[in-house]
Amino acid sequence: MAGISKLGIRNRPEIMIAAPESVSGFAGFVNEIRKWEWVQTNTAELNGDRFAMQEVSRQITAAKTVLKDRTNHLLNVRHFRDGQSIAWFHKGKPLRKFESAKALFTHVSKICDSLFPDSTRLTNELLNRRKLSSAAAGARSRLIGHVLENATLPFLGMDPSKKPPEMSMYLSALKASNLHFEGKSGWRIQLPSSKNDTCNFKPAFDLLRQILQSKSGGRIKLSDLFSELSRPPVGAREGVLPLLLAVFCVAESQHVAMYEEGAFVQDIDGPLFERLAKVPELFEMQYCKLSGVRSEVFNKLLKVVDANVDDSREPDLIDVVQPLVQFAATLPEYTRNTTKLSKSSLAIRDALMNAEEPATLLFKELPKACGVPAVSASRRMDPKLVQKYVRGLKKSLGEIRGCFPSLLSRIEKSLAKEFGLKSEGEKLRANLAQRGRDLAVHVTEASIKAFALRLGDDRLPQDKWLESLGSLVAAKPPIRWYDQDELKFNQALIELVLRFKDTASLVYPKGAASTSESVRLSLLQSSGVEKSCVLEISPKQKSEATRVEKEIEKLFKKNRQLALAVTAKILIKNIGK
Incomplete structure (x- = not known):
């Protein structure tokens, strides 16, 4: 009894202690867990090695499983044995002796009811576990994929005539709880209200949002977020946590930003959640709800990116940031590498490509690139500066978007110049195509013949035709060029066109094909x-x-x-x- 009082657990109602007569051999199991936890906490190299981090996590889990199995074997609470001597303590005080497993579990149940008043009421044994079987984990992954991709379809796009395990999860966790329901505008995912919270999910979602908002726009590791949700008073189990998070991401999609190993994630999809469920410590989440005087700037930016926002909700930060980041992600390699952009456009391109924080990108980095001060969250910005920022951003986005087409235009002008032609567009192409087809049938030298055939190819669209010629002349696709590759192209084109003309003068010395x-x-x-x-x-x-x-x-x-x-x-x- 004296030893129990020294543990300092009088104010820890979640702890119930069983003291068997003999616990020999347990010190080794506990030390094994402590060793791996020390490695996880004190080894900085793990932060850059995801495989090593996963291995450490597996070792901790394995050591805890061994300790749990040995503890269960020793206590054997499900099948009390005659003469079994176990002393029970709660909040530092001894409890009466339990005569059966039923009496013990009844008492534990009462403690849990007081500890977890906000726990979810989910009646699905596949999902509501601390550790899922491989089959259940696979079913959960497929269900999460449906949640993220098919929220507007009945049964999340699944066939109701078939009964895979993910269907039972859907019916018990999403359909019965009204998380997925059919409203006036069709099927959608929504967070529960007090009136329709049949599975008591609302406290979990409220706590999730509260934790995110407490970071004031900062990030939180998903491993820490899951840990908070698994504690009293919610006590959500690990098996259901990824599904609840997926539902929250869909319902609050305009406010939620996700990061994987520090990098902003453009699309929150099924494969991402598969990785997330295995190593949540590599992922971070951020709640980006717009408020205050920044709204004026935000509303103008919304028009710049031409965001498509559902009429059923108010637009928010992610509605602007996501199109910008997607725009940067789809830029041709040439546009990402060239320096043939204005100073502000180069700064905007680099800010978009290296974006990490939505609010920081919109209200600090992009304004700086446009030559205006950061947008304060508490002080209204001068309307002239707002206009300068918005106009500068719009102009630079247009310049960045037109960067690669401008390169193709310069390729076209170089072709016209070297062939001594003043035409452009389709007229230039028709002229060069005829020259190429006429010469191609007479020459055998590889480079001249290839050039003539590319000139004469009338099946490709104009842009692809110019890219094809650029690839041949420079031995590298224009989409992958650096600035020096354009110089190499112009030098090689001069030589190639000269040889083309000289060869043509031999084949057509008097304006017609010769047999000599x-x-x-x-x-x-x-x-x-x-x-x-x-x-x-x-x-x-x-x-x-x-x-x-x-x-x-x-x-x-x-x-x-x-x-x-x-x-x-x-x-x-x-x-x-």
């Missing part, structure tokens, strides 16, 4: 004067040409260098005559 054997000769003198011509050997001249070729080859065998020099001199004299 042709070669283009170009000679540069030391004076800088260049002379060139296209030489042909017709079919009728072929036998005579062969005879002359053999005579000239005799001179090259005697003195090759001298023969080359003399031949060049004779050619220079005769080119153009």
Whole structure:
């Protein structure tokens, strides 16, 4: 009795102590748990190694399971044995001796009723557990996926004629509790009110919201959130917590932001909850409800992003942040890497790509990028500054959106310039396509033929056609270019178009395809004067040409260098005559 009083548990009604006569061997089991908990708390390296963190969590769970099993075996409260001697204590005081398991459980039930007045009343043995079986966990994951994706469908899109385990979970946890119901505008997820809270879920959701709001816009780890919800007076079990959280995320979607390993999550979906249920310590949650003088700025930003908000609710922070973050996530790689944007557009692009906090993004980082001070939560902003912020953001978003199309436009202008054409758009393409098709059937050299075929490809849309040419010339898709790749493209295009023209001049020396054997000769003198011509050997001249070729080859065998020099001199004299 003296030892029990020293534990300091008089004000801990949730603790009931059983003191068997012998507890030898238990110290090792307790020490094993304490060792792994020490590792979890004091090893900083775990924060950057999710696999190691998961392994530590598994080891703690395994050690606790072993201790629990040995405790249950020792106490054997379900089947009292004759002569069993266990002393029971509650709030530091001894209890009467229990004659049967029923008497013990009746007393424990009364204690639990007083400790957990706000506990949920969920009659589903698959779900309402501390640890789910693998089959039940899979069914819960599928149900959560339906909640997140099919909230507007009857039975969350499931076939009511079939009875998988997730259907029984749905009927008992969502349908019977009125969390999923059909209103005037159709089926939807809603949080319970006092009038229709048949499963007593309202206290759990109220506490969840209260915990989030107490952070004043800050984040909370889901492992800490789950821990709070599992304590008195709610005492929600681990099996049902992810489902309750999914329901809350749908019902409060405009206020909820989720983070995985510190990064903002754009879409809260089923796969995310599968990971969340396994390692909640890697996830954080934030409640972003708009209030105060920032509303004026927010309402103007809402028009900038053209947010699609359901008429049944008021818009909030996430309605603006989510389209902006999704916009940044879908930017082409070129747009993410280029520096060919204005200073403010570069700052806005980087702020969107590195966004972590919705409120910080909208009211601090984006205003700074637009050259205005942060938007205070307590002091009204000058209307001129609000206008400057909104207009600057809208202008920069347009510039960022048009960055890659502008690159394609420059590719088009480079093609027109090198081919000496003044047309653009479809007219330019039609002209180049005809040139490409005409030449492609006559050439065999790989690079010229590939260029001619790309020019002549009329099946692709205009933008894809320009991307195709850019990929060929620069050996890299324009969508993945850096700024230096555009310079490489322009240099390579000059050389390729020159070769294309020279080849075309051989195939069409007089404006039409020739049957003669042709070669283009170009000679540069030391004076800088260049002379060139296209030489042909017709079919009728072929036998005579062969005879002359053999005579000239005799001179090259005697003195090759001298023969080359003399031949060049004779050619220079005769080119153009």
